[in-house]
Amino acid sequence: MEQYYSYKIQIISIIVSMGFLFYVSRLIIKGKLREEYAIFWVISTILLIIFSFWREGLDIIAKAVGVYLAPNLVFTSAIFAILIYLLHLSIVVSQLHDKNKTLTQDLALFKEKINKLEEKLENK
Amino acid sequence: MQSKPIKLAVIIPAYNEQDSIAMVVNEINAISISNTEITAIVINDCSSDNTYEKVSILDCVLINLSVNLGIGGAVQTGYRYAYDNDFDYAIQVDGDGQHPANEIPKLLNEAITNNINVVIGSRFINNQGFQSSGMRRLGIGFLNKWIKLFTGLNIQDNTSGFRLFDRKVIEIVQTNYPDEYPEPESLILFAKKGFSIKEVAVEMKERQGGESSIRNFDQLYYMIKVSIAIFYTFIKTNR
Numbered sequence: 486m487e488q489y490y491s492y493k494i495q496i497i498s499i500i501v502s503m504g505f506l507f508y509v510s511r512l513i514i515k516g517k518l519r520e521e522y523a524i525f526w527v528i529s530t531i532l533l534i535i536f537s538f539w540r541e542g543l544d545i546i547a548k549a550v551g552v553y554l555a556p557n558l559v560f561t562s563a564i565f566a567i568l569i570y571l572l573h574l575s576i577v578v579s580q581l582h583d584k585n586k587t588l589t590q591d592l593a594l595f596k597e598k599i600n601k602l603e604e605k606l607e608n609k
Numbered sequence: 610m611q612s613k614p615i616k617l618a619v620i621i622p623a624y625n626e627q628d629s630i631a632m633v634v635n636e637i638n639a640i641s642i643s644n645t646e647i648t649a650i651v652i653n654d655c656s657s658d659n660t661y662e663k664v665s666i667l668d669c670v671l672i673n674l675s676v677n678l679g680i681g682g683a684v685q686t687g688y689r690y691a692y693d694n695d696f697d698y699a700i701q702v703d704g705d706g707q708h709p710a711n712e713i714p715k716l717l718n719e720a721i722t723n724n725i726n727v728v729i730g731s732r733f734i735n736n737q738g739f740q741s742s743g744m745r746r747l748g749i750g751f752l753n754k755w756i757k758l759f760t761g762l763n764i765q766d767n768t769s770g771f772r773l774f775d776r777k778v779i780e781i782v783q784t785n786y787p788d789e790y791p792e793p794e795s796l797i798l799f800a801k802k803g804f805s806i807k808e809v810a811v812e813m814k815e816r817q818g819g820e821s822s823i824r825n826f827d828q829l830y831y832m833i834k835v836s837i838a839i840f841y842t843f844i845k846t847n848r
Contacts, residue, residue, distance in 0.1 A: 586788065589676045590686045593652075594693070597672045 620687030623704030726804035730771035738812030
């Protein structure tokens with residue numbers, strides 16, 4: 486069981502996930518990524534890092550939930566997490582859409598009001 | 610009873626309608642109904658052509674959206690204006706010249722005399738005038754069945770945007786109106802809110818310029834989106 490991963494891939498995955506965590510942190514610090522959307526990325530990167538160090542962990546969890554091949558557990562949970570996150574993004578977009586609509590309408594109505602007031606002032 | 614005139618808002622959503630908009634507004638300004646004050650309100654939905662320039666010299670209220678909101682969002686801006694400025698009735702007339710302005714008195718009369726909340730100008734009652742293409746009529750027929758299933762109402766011309774609302778309806782739609790393809794979807798909302806809906810026969814013209822908000826490629830998307838929206842509007846709307 487122990488033999489199907491080598492140290493090479495372990496080192497690569499540690500480097501990649503550390504790099505990813507660093508990049509996400511940089512985005513947050515620079516203000517390009519809001520914290521509420523960053524939570525998902527930070528947590529998933531931390532999970533990646535944990536499992537790149539603790540290799541047996543995957544096998545233990547896979548066995549515990551009754552999955553024969555540990556990679557299948559990784560794929561299933563990753564796809565599930567991605568789906569949920571996409572749904573979350575759709576919700577965010579919908580909210581932005583609504584807010585944008587209200588703002589545009591308010592702006593247009595105010596502009597009309599200002600024009601009318603200006604005309605009234607000129608005619609005085 | 611002659612004291613207070615009825616205020617009627619004619620809401621004209623316009624997106625790239627430079628060829629037809631002046632004619633539409635002039636037609637509306639030419640109507641006179643006794644004891645009624647008619648105001649044309651053009652909502653320029655961020656047109657990229659000369660719609661704004663064409664309208665700004667006309668005698669009407671011009672509301673200029675800085676971002677394109679689509680037909681529903683544009684018309685809703687008009688309803689918000691009508692609500693804020695104490696209009697009693699509001700009617701939507703498309704900027705492409707499809708809706709006959711001379712039929713407005715007929716719709717208003719229907720609303721006042723029979724105390725109807727929503728009056729729809731329908732192409733299909735007498736089957737006169739422009740009748741739309743075969744495919745589109747098939748779609749309208751399907752939506753008719755679908756709306757009937759949820760509301761029990763038989764509304765022939767469910768995609769007609771030529772509709773008159775009284776103040777009670779304006780109050781609802783100014784806060785709650787679908788963005789995309791609002792016509793069939795809003796019928797469920799009205800039925801659920803207990804408004805009376807009536808169709809009146811009108812003769813529509815073929816569009817005088819511009820493009821339909823429903824283009825050919827989008828027809829399937831339109832049907833699916835509207836059908837789903839009708840279902841969810843039915844579930845979520847409380848009386």
